[in-house]
Amino acid sequence: MQRQFRLTRSTDFKRVRRDGKSNAHPLIVLIALENQLSTTQVGVAAGRSVGNAVKRNRAKRLIRAAARDLHPQIKTGWDIIIIARAPIIQVKMPQVRDALQALLQRAHLFNDA
16 A cells, blocks of 8 residues: 555544444454545554564554555545454455455445445
């Protein structure tokens, strides 16, 4: 995921978590909030419930790779936070991509065309 498409500031994370709409999956949670920009920005988080630092970093890498694959198909003008859940450690990349795609479709953020 290119830096210009990433949420990095804690104030942005807090704003999206406070005002955004969330959708849950057993592997990840997606929180989305419309922004006034012409791009979609994605932030990734993994809490201590996922595991130690190695497991959290692996979870974030999996999510970022899935988001990078799906980013061209996501509607523009949104701030999105993706939060890892503990079971993500036991799955491979295709399951994470499918989970993210399902959440994006549920949140009506996925361009089908």
